[in-house]
Amino acid sequence: MAHLIGRTARLSNCQRIISNTAAGTRSASTLSSARACTGGVSVAFHGGNGGSTTTGDASGQRPFDAPTPRMVRSVVTDVTARVAGMTITGYLLSLFSDPDQAVSMVDCVHLPQSKPIVCLTLDIRLSEDEWPILRSQRWLLFSEASNIMKFLVTGGAGFIGSNLVTKLLSDPNNEVICIDNMYCGLDSNVAPHLDNPRFKFIKHDITEPLKEEIKVDRIYHLAAPASPPFYQRNAIHTAKTMFLGTLHMLELATKTGARFLLTSTSEVYGDPEVHPQKESYWGNVNCNGIRSCYDEGKRIAETLTFDFHRQHKTDVRIVRIFNTYGPGMREDDGRVVPNFIRQALEGKPLTVYGEGNQTRSFCFVQDTLAGIMSLMEQTETLGPVNVGNPIENTMLELAETILKVTGGKSSLNFQPLPSDDPRKRKPDITLAKQYLNWEPKVLLEDGLKVTVEYFKKRLNL
Numbered sequence: 018m019a020h021l022i023g024r025t026a027r028l029s030n031c032q033r034i035i036s037n038t039a040a041g042t043r044s045a046s047t048l049s050s051a052r053a054c055t056g057g058v059s060v061a062f063h064g065g066n067g068g069s070t071t072t073g074d075a076s077g078q079r080p081f082d083a084p085t086p087r088m089v090r091s092v093v094t095d096v097t098a099r100v101a102g103m104t105i106t107g108y109l110l111s112l113f114s115d116p117d118q119a120v121s122m123v124d125c126v127h128l129p130q131s132k133p134i135v136c137l138t139l140d141i142r143l144s145e146d147e148w149p150i151l152r153s154q155r156w157l158l159f160s161e162a163s164n165i166m167k168f169l170v171t172g173g174a175g176f177i178g179s180n181l182v183t184k185l186l187s188d189p190n191n192e193v194i195c196i197d198n199m200y201c202g203l204d205s206n207v208a209p210h211l212d213n214p215r216f217k218f219i220k221h222d223i224t225e226p227l228k229e230e231i232k233v234d235r236i237y238h239l240a241a242p243a244s245p246p247f248y249q250r251n252a253i254h255t256a257k258t259m260f261l262g263t264l265h266m267l268e269l270a271t272k273t274g275a276r277f278l279l280t281s282t283s284e285v286y287g288d289p290e291v292h293p294q295k296e297s298y299w300g301n302v303n304c305n306g307i308r309s310c311y312d313e314g315k316r317i318a319e320t321l322t323f324d325f326h327r328q329h330k331t332d333v334r335i336v337r338i339f340n341t342y343g344p345g346m347r348e349d350d351g352r353v354v355p356n357f358i359r360q361a362l363e364g365k366p367l368t369v370y371g372e373g374n375q376t377r378s379f380c381f382v383q384d385t386l387a388g389i390m391s392l393m394e395q396t397e398t399l400g401p402v403n404v405g406n407p408i409e410n411t412m413l414e415l416a417e418t419i420l421k422v423t424g425g426k427s428s429l430n431f432q433p434l435p436s437d438d439p440r441k442r443k444p445d446i447t448l449a450k451q452y453l454n455w456e457p458k459v460l461l462e463d464g465l466k467v468t469v470e471y472f473k474k475r476l477n478l
């Protein structure tokens with residue numbers, strides 16, 4: 018016990034959670050919000066001595082018997098599954114039948130109030146018969162607390178995903194698992210992190226179920242080819258990624274209690290008849306065209322996300338990203354910004370589809386990330402929330418700006434407009450301002466300068 022007290026004295030956060038065992042529907046509630054920590058809580062667990070269930074002496078003079086490691090694993094699994102945002106591997110000090118007893122326990126071990134602790138009182142219902150005595154009992158766990166947050170980023174080797182991974186890892190309290198099938202991800206987007214012990218890369222196609230259960234606090238679900246040439250190349254696989262990939266990630270979030278954020282897209286508005294596009298607009302989408310695997314795919318992904326929330330109370334957020342550009346893109350991506358920059362840098366004609374009067378609103382990736390990350394952590398809305406730049410440009414204007422930034426002298430090469438290509442697109446960002454206090458800061462020309470430098474390096478120019 019002296020050992021345990023010694024450890025608990027160093028605790029730095031406090032959160033107490035009770036889960037209800039009734040009829041398999043257990044809910045977690047934070048009881049001491051005044052002392053509750055924000056961010057993830059990580060708890061180091063020390064197993065016990067054979068499954069005894071002694072209630073400890075609150076003064077700490079009598080040793081506490083801890084359960085077997087096997088049982089503890091059950092407890093830990095249970096806790097992790099139902100406490101969103103927390104990863105538990107903790108000290109299990111004792112068993113209590115009454116949460117108030119647990120509270121007095123906390124007081125009695127004289128933990129300094131200035132250093133709050135992690136204290137979890139839990140109802141436990143074990144499925145295995147060996148421990149019937151433990152059913153419907155409450156356990157008190159003390160733990161060493163830290164602010165470690167664990168993230169899963171699907172599509173973490175891709176353009177926006179890799180920028181997100183880099184940003185998350187810049188916080189030393191964050192650990193990141195990246196899943197990518199490398200269909201359009203880049204090795205060079207992952208390589209800088211491979212030696213980082215807080216980073217793990219898993220090559221996996223999320224249309225298949227995960228081989229292992231991954232326990233994280235947050236799931237950023239970005240995996241999907243976003244460039245029309247890429248997503249049209251294997252349209253069936255794109256549709257599978259949208260549905261099955263999102264399904265698998267939602268199942269994981271539901272099972273582990275992780276918060277799940279779907280990166281949806283402005284494409285759900287299709288070729289919009291409402292301008293600018295508000296989240297309340299249902300869109301104008303062709304359900305059997307060449308873009309449908311992507312835009313209808315994202316629409317079903319949104320549907321699935323809300324269905325999981327309604328049916329399983331999964332903690333979800335949805336962001337609708339508008340055209341984003343910046344470092345991390347492939348030179349052969351096929352979208353207009355990488356195409357124009359590459360063509361301008363190589364002195365080739367810029368391929369303008371149609372007459373170039375169609376519009377898009379381009380957002381620099383760091384701005385987009387700020388919006389996405391803000392949505393993940395706020396609690397006012399599930400979304401969908403538009404994240405994009407409300408400054409609208411025609412493709413002719415974009416071509417002109419890129420030629421100015423690169424100093425290129427390329428001519429324009431007009432090509433047929435691809436089918437179902439939206440004629441205009443511009444986000445209404447009222448909700449992003451209201452809920453996320455977010456609006457883009459980077460001007461198109463400034464963002465393009467950074468992007469041009471990135472492409473110069475990639476193309477060895």
Ligand SMILES: O=C(O)[C@H]1O[C@H](OP(=O)(O)OP(=O)(O)OC[C@H]2O[C@@H](n3ccc(=O)[nH]c3=O)[C@H](O)[C@@H]2O)[C@H](O)[C@@H](O)[C@@H]1O
Nearest residue numbers: 243245282339340341352353354356368369370375412438
């Ligand atoms: O970047 C994005 O956020 C979106 O990009 C694409 O949507 P789209 O707006 O069509 O993006 P681009 O392929 O970059 O095309 C933008 C406009 O430029 C035109 N374009 C594209 C490429 C090119 O070389 N020349 C050109 O004029 C296209 O016809 C289109 O009108 C994807 O469909 C979306 O997944 C994604 O959300």
